[in-house]
Amino acid sequence: MRNEVLLKLVFRLNVLLNTVGIGRVQAFRHLKHIFWNLLGPKDPPLITIHGCKMYVPANVPGISHYILAPYEPHTTELFERFVTPGVTVLDLGAQFGYFSVIAARKLKGQGRVYAFEPIPANVGLLEKNLALNGCTNVTIVPKAVGNSPSVVTMKAYEASTSHGTLHPLPGMRVKDSIPVECVTIDGFLQGQPVDIIKMDIEGNEPYALEGMRETVRRSPALIMFAEFSPGYLRQAGVKPRDYVRQLESMGFDLQVIDEERRCLCPVTGAMFEQNDPFWKVNLLCARAAAAPE
Secondary structure (H helix, E strand, O other): OHHHHHHHHHHHHHHHHHHOOHHHOHHHHHHHHHHHHHHOOOOOOEEEEOOEEEEOOOOHHHHHHHHOOOOOHHHHHHHHHHOOOOOEEEEEOOOOOHHHHHHHHHHOOOOEEEEEOOOHHHHHHHHHHHHHOOOOOEEEEOOEEOOOOEEEEEEEEOOEEEEEEOOOOOOOOEEEEEEEEEEOHHHHHOOOOOOEEEEOOOOOHHHHHHOOHHHHHOOOOOEEEEEEOHHHHHHOOOOHHHHHHHHHHOOEEEEEEEOOOOEEEOOOHHHHHOOOOOOOEEEEEEEHHHOOO
8 A cells, every 4th residue: 555655646746747848858758767667666566446456567657547547437437337247348458457357347257358468468467467356257368459360569668568569659669579469350259249349459450440340240239449549540550530430331430438528529520630649539439229328
């Protein structure tokens, strides 16, 4: 508990520095990284997230996204609303298991979660967190998802070794390149329909969608929570507007999840023009049979 309070104080200082602009200066970011390597926790700390004890990656992004405030509170609220006993959930980009644990608890032993996570360090934390929270109805799939079966190279970054992408991110130093197996959702499920998909795979979403067309077709009431990050999409060679059109062509009605106002909003043209490479929002994508009222 004492360590968690200390971490909160450190990260609130970090937020203050970012607010006044100092924290976003490249030289200061490198200084923070050096400071964290010297004084930060060397092992994944155990913290409380959404009422659950979980181990999180021992790096600045891994902890600060969860310890300072509720993580994606409205997305989490909607996710919990739709996950009911008996449904099948896909967690694409499960990382250390935040949404997988929440889904497993909501299923109450009835239904199944498939947690796809290709980064080995994350898989280790995922296993720990599932065991810690007594989640026995989660199948870990240590693979990436895309539009064809293959072996791909994930990039792990210096500032966050648990954060992996298939496409390089601007201003981020690559620490390691990791070969991982990539599968399609259609190939993995072999015709099995699903009810809920959470997809946060750092710009590779359009390629994963190509590999799940049959699954989507067989899932008329599918609800999907999909990240929309124009910067990441462009790095992956996809125009942000084309990604939205792709979702719509697959029969989804789209709404933006506004975390600050805790409401759903329409997609706007301004979203496609965002120049911040790290700006992102979540989209609630519902097939006609499951569109929220």
